[in-house]
Amino acid sequence: MAENLQVKGFKAAAIKAGIRGRDRLDLALLVCDKSAVAAGIFTTNLVKAAPVLLDMERVATGQARAILVNASIANACTGAEGLVKAKRCAELAAAELGCAPEEVLVCSTGVIGEQLDTNCFEKHMAPLVQGLRPEGFVEVSRAIMTTDTVPKTSVREVVLGGVPVRLIGLAKGAGMIKPNMATMLAFVLTDVVIEAGLLQEMLAEAGSRSFNRITIDGDTSTNDSLIILANGLAGNAPLTKGSQAAETFRTALHELVLDLALQIVRDGEGATKLITIRVNGAANEAEAMLAADTVAESKLVKTAFFGEDANWGRIIAALGRSGANFDQLKVDIAFDGVLMVKEGLGQGKEREAEATKVLKQREFAVNIDLHQGNGAWEVYTCDLSIDYVKINADYRS
Amino acid sequence: MAENLQVKGFKAAAIKAGIRGRDRLDLALLVCDKSAVAAGIFTTNLVKAAPVLLDMERVATGQARAILVNASIANACTGAEGLVKAKRCAELAAAELGCAPEEVLVCSTGVIGEQLDTNCFEKHMAPLVQGLRPEGFVEVSRAIMTTDTVPKTSVREVVLGGVPVRLIGLAKGAGMIKPNMATMLAFVLTDVVIEAGLLQEMLAEAGSRSFNRITIDGDTSTNDSLIILANGLAGNAPLTKGSQAAETFRTALHELVLDLALQIVRDGEGATKLITIRVNGAANEAEAMLAADTVAESKLVKTAFFGEDANWGRIIAALGRSGANFDQLKVDIAFDGVLMVKEGLGQGKEREAEATKVLKQREFAVNIDLHQGNGAWEVYTCDLSIDYVKINADYRS
Numbered sequence: 001m002a003e004n005l006q007v008k009g010f011k012a013a014a015i016k017a018g019i020r021g022r023d024r025l026d027l028a029l030l031v032c033d034k035s036a037v038a039a040g041i042f043t044t045n046l047v048k049a050a051p052v053l054l055d056m057e058r059v060a061t062g063q064a065r066a067i068l069v070n071a072s073i074a075n076a077c078t079g080a081e082g083l084v085k086a087k088r089c090a091e092l093a094a095a096e097l098g099c100a101p102e103e104v105l106v107c108s109t110g111v112i113g114e115q116l117d118t119n120c121f122e123k124h125m126a127p128l129v130q131g132l133r134p135e136g137f138v139e140v141s142r143a144i145m146t147t148d149t150v151p152k153t154s155v156r157e158v159v160l161g162g163v164p165v166r167l168i169g170l171a172k173g174a175g176m177i178k179p180n181m182a183t184m185l186a187f188v189l190t191d192v193v194i195e196a197g198l199l200q201e202m203l204a205e206a207g208s209r210s211f212n213r214i215t216i217d218g219d220t221s222t223n224d225s226l227i228i229l230a231n232g233l234a235g236n237a238p239l240t241k242g243s244q245a246a247e248t249f250r251t252a253l254h255e256l257v258l259d260l261a262l263q264i265v266r267d268g269e270g271a272t273k274l275i276t277i278r279v280n281g282a283a284n285e286a287e288a289m290l291a292a293d294t295v296a297e298s299k300l301v302k303t304a305f306f307g308e309d310a311n312w313g314r315i316i317a318a319l320g321r322s323g324a325n326f327d328q329l330k331v332d333i334a335f336d337g338v339l340m341v342k343e344g345l346g347q348g349k350e351r352e353a354e355a356t357k358v359l360k361q362r363e364f365a366v367n368i369d370l371h372q373g374n375g376a377w378e379v380y381t382c383d384l385s386i387d388y389v390k391i392n393a394d395y396r397s
Numbered sequence: 398m399a400e401n402l403q404v405k406g407f408k409a410a411a412i413k414a415g416i417r418g419r420d421r422l423d424l425a426l427l428v429c430d431k432s433a434v435a436a437g438i439f440t441t442n443l444v445k446a447a448p449v450l451l452d453m454e455r456v457a458t459g460q461a462r463a464i465l466v467n468a469s470i471a472n473a474c475t476g477a478e479g480l481v482k483a484k485r486c487a488e489l490a491a492a493e494l495g496c497a498p499e500e501v502l503v504c505s506t507g508v509i510g511e512q513l514d515t516n517c518f519e520k521h522m523a524p525l526v527q528g529l530r531p532e533g534f535v536e537v538s539r540a541i542m543t544t545d546t547v548p549k550t551s552v553r554e555v556v557l558g559g560v561p562v563r564l565i566g567l568a569k570g571a572g573m574i575k576p577n578m579a580t581m582l583a584f585v586l587t588d589v590v591i592e593a594g595l596l597q598e599m600l601a602e603a604g605s606r607s608f609n610r611i612t613i614d615g616d617t618s619t620n621d622s623l624i625i626l627a628n629g630l631a632g633n634a635p636l637t638k639g640s641q642a643a644e645t646f647r648t649a650l651h652e653l654v655l656d657l658a659l660q661i662v663r664d665g666e667g668a669t670k671l672i673t674i675r676v677n678g679a680a681n682e683a684e685a686m687l688a689a690d691t692v693a694e695s696k697l698v699k700t701a702f703f704g705e706d707a708n709w710g711r712i713i714a715a716l717g718r719s720g721a722n723f724d725q726l727k728v729d730i731a732f733d734g735v736l737m738v739k740e741g742l743g744q745g746k747e748r749e750a751e752a753t754k755v756l757k758q759r760e761f762a763v764n765i766d767l768h769q770g771n772g773a774w775e776v777y778t779c780d781l782s783i784d785y786v787k788i789n790a791d792y793r794s
Contacts, residue, residue: 047717047725077713079726079742112710113743222714299696299781300789307790313509316474317619320444328444329476345476346510384696386790389783392697393704 012136014143020072025143036229038064039200043224049076062196065103076222160245163236171260191234210261270387276365282375287324294322302384310355409533411540417469422540433626435461436597440621446473459593462500473619568657588631607658667784673762679772684721691719699781
């Protein structure tokens with residue numbers, strides 16, 4: 001990324017620690033010069049990785065100094081030993097940084113069910129901390145990749161009451177992605193002045209409108225974490241709920257998080273297309289979600305997208321099993337602006353030819369109207385390709 | 398199939414009718430010499446094809462003479478015109494057979510959203526009826542195939558009160574298969590003496606323990622139908638609920654229907670393996686179903702099976718998002734008899750090597766124990782292969 005991936009008062013570094021015996025950047029550290037206001041949202045999976053269990057506790061204090069991230073091993077399904085190791089990793093970083101262990105958050109991504117070797121962390125912690133620098137985030141964005149093919153970063157700048165405020169974001173994730181988070185780690189660092197409660201509220205809202213609306217394979221990871229640290233160095237007047245400045249910041253945060261989320265879908269394992277599934281006219285929002293999610297996750301719909309086949313029958317069949325209530329003789333379906341189905345009926349071969357052109361684009365929207373009520377929802381998905389299967393049939397080998 | 402696919406008083410035929418302009422058997426007729434007792438279960442998809450809407454009405458009378466089946470076009474999402482055409486097809490068959498149109502059931506399978514050309518039916522009905530013969534079911538089993546690679550048939554014989562009774566079954570289906578039916582058509586013909594209410598009850602039970610437990614891609618079709626006709630020619634004493642003879646027949650029907658259902662999963666689009674997902678120890682049966690279905694439909698789990706990778710982390714992650722409640726430190730997972738995960742923890746590399754041997758089999762079971770209660774459920778699934786994507790990326794071309 002050409003953008004300037006830095007923000008006042010934060011430093012970062014990454015190192016090859018040989019976490020799972022590979023020659024790659026696999027250990028990263030993001031540090032604030034002073035204790036920052038912290039907020040986070042985490043996987044809804046009942047099976048939560050050790051670092052998630054630890055971070056949920058620590059983020060609840062509203063304060064943190066650093067985030068230690070490793071790739072290759074997820075430290076999930078590792079029991080009591082896994083939790084001890086997550087804490088030990090945080091201690092090692094805290095000792096080197098000179099802060100309390102409770103101020104260090106830890107995130108892991110990679111294979112489930114293997115134990116971390118804390119010796120790797122012990123051995124590489126000093127050089128990692130020595131390597132911290134303001135421009136280190138680019139390396140970090142590479143160190144956290146697993147099946148990602150590109151690093152994912154985003155930057156926003158806003159002016160709040162005359163004071164410039166900056167947000168930078170980093171994310172990883174390409175598989176095990178579905179609404180309610182993903183094998184997804186995302187970090188946002190900002191110099192805004194804000195208190196923890198409001199930050200948590202804004203982050204939760206931004207998450208629900210971005211990461212919780214993307215799906216690649218419908219699988220939810222054990223490790224998903226979206227964490228924000230705000231160090232207050234911008235010196236703006238503290239944000240208060242509902243103020244103009246708070247709204248400006250909220251919008252910037254939402255844009256940044258959505259940008260990261262869409263980068264994840266674009267880089268979905270084997271994905272060749274980014275597709276927005278937009279449902280309008282559902283009986284209510286819950287049914288709109290059911291309808292949009294079911295279409296977005298249907299293997300038949302996603303393979304048809306990969307084949308650039310305007311096979312709307314698969315879309316309407318997915319709607320019909322979604323649990324959303326509707327009359328099949330009222331459903332409209334358009335690909336971008338091309339109305340393929342009107343009142344449940346296909347609109348002929350010519351219209352299908354137009355729709356097929358839309359499908360050949362890298363990005364497009366499927367616009368569904370159920371004509372039942374005012375419920376609306378949209379989610380972002382990708383196609384299901386031969387490469388998706390190849391990648392996942394030998395992920396661990 | 399080498400088995401003798403015939404039953405007293407039933408005839409069948411298939412013909413190339415050019416339904417969608419292809420040179421293939423695509424129109425079939427199954428006929429009983431006299432009116433038979435009829436029962437059926439149909440797709441739970443809100444979007445029901447025209448023939449399903451028609452058959453649901455007609456089967457409710459408990460009587461039928463014939464089933465007319467076409468491949469290539471599903472007559473789904475075809476509105477009022479589709480229903481008129483389904484009725485017209487039944488009329489054409491009834492006229493040729495000399496029975497009432499209401500005694501003819503119609504089934505369609507194929508592409509959604511295209512209208513049938515009833516001229517094809519009109520032109521070929523006379524030769525189709527002339528071709529009816531007791532041994533015609535083998536041809537029918539081929540005529541109803543779409544993406545199936547093999548025809549699916551099954552035969553059972555039982556003795557009820559000293560009287561031999563025969564059941565034959567035919568099915569098609571390879572994609573759009575999930576619990577609650579499938580792009581699946583199945584027909585059972587028997588000479589048993591039984592009344593319609595008991596037959597419907599037994600069929601619904603057999604369906605719930607077979608077709609409603611299989612999943613290939615998690616998609617539910619608009620056309621799924623399982624229909625049974627019983628002509629009473631065996632001359633057994635009429636079956637009464639709870640009698641020994643009724644239990645014997647119930648078991649035979651269940652076995653036959655399960656045999657057809659498993660043939661469908663084995664022939665799942667691109668499938669290389671048949672996998673039983675068995676959940677025990679759930680809080681209740683509903684949670685066991687949620688858990689089993691979520692594992693059975695997970696793209697990550699199914700691609701790992703294809704890759705013969707004993708990646709149990711994906712299984713436990715799927716369990717964790719299923720909605721079933723459990724303690725991750727109590728979960729056991731075995732591949733056949735090989736205990737991979739005990740109390741939430743992997744059992745080491747050696748055990749994994751053993752489990753990998755299990756995965757190399759064509760058929761195996763994943764045995765999950767949540768240790769929460771007595772809820773149990775099992776479903777049958779297949780792996781997700783490169784060929785699945787290839788088949789579905791150009792199904793219509």
